[in-house]
Amino acid sequence: MNNLRVRKIAFTAVLAAFAVVGSFISFPVFGAKCAPAQHLANILGAVFLGPLWNVAAAFVASLIRNLIGAGTPLAFPGSMCGALLAGVMYRAVRRLPAAWLGEIAGTGIIGGMLSYPVARFVLGNEKAALLTFVVPFLISSAGGAAIGAVITVAMEKLGLLEAERFFSGQRHGDAR
Template sequence: MTGHLIYIPVGIAKCFPVQHAINIISAIFLGPRYAVLNAFVISLLRNILGVGSLLAFPGSMIGAFLAGVLFKKTANRFYTIGGEVFGTGILGGLFSYPIAKFLMGKEIMAFFFVIPFLVSTIGGSFIGYLLVRIFENNKIFKELKEVDR
């Protein structure tokens, strides 16, 4: 797993675009529950391995949830990406403030994480979208999809 090596350092946060790609893939193929579970487990592993921070939880999980719900309701990939970007970049960035201030003891501004989280999630969501397109055009994936019916 080399996804933890690609990150954007932002003060006490480490933004992982690969996390957002996984959120998009999980939201589309697995739905909101498993997308959130994936985001939680990956955030937990990042913290256990020392390559993440507590800030991994709100952004990744909120983004995965919104992406999964929007895909489930609309089946529209662009709404799914929008859910991931808004959930991680805006809501996750804002929810990270109290975690950073009260749990991590860092004095920062409330909107400090929004821009870096947006940069990370936009890039990662685009990568996830491209991977979904590749998977759907793959012969093996098409055969698995038919078996599932």
């Protein structure tokens, strides 16, 4: 059991590092910094780690991005809500589209709306409204989810999603 925890911690760190490095490939959309790599990391984390470890990876990535000046506090609600919902939906359905849709809805809609109080009260943006960040977050998460869809479908066809058992503690041939 301890070995399983070490594997999950290591992969969580890899996903967080990927999201941080990938954040340097970003583009502005209506005042938000959109980084598709975070959304790809959230989808991979949903499939391989589950919701809690996925949220941990998103939190660590957001924290590091903020500490090094590569992100804003808006990264926290967006990435963490997407990670949580993608993980929960994938865990419940065990189908890749559930992770993709969970990422888009979690980041784009829920994270976008939860960014309002962050923008208003933490960043002091008086012009922010409840739905201000929904469209830019939807654009970013849809782009990242599309990349994630291409990669995860290819992984599935190559049999690489069988590695999911590596992180879940199941042995070859065990039932899900």
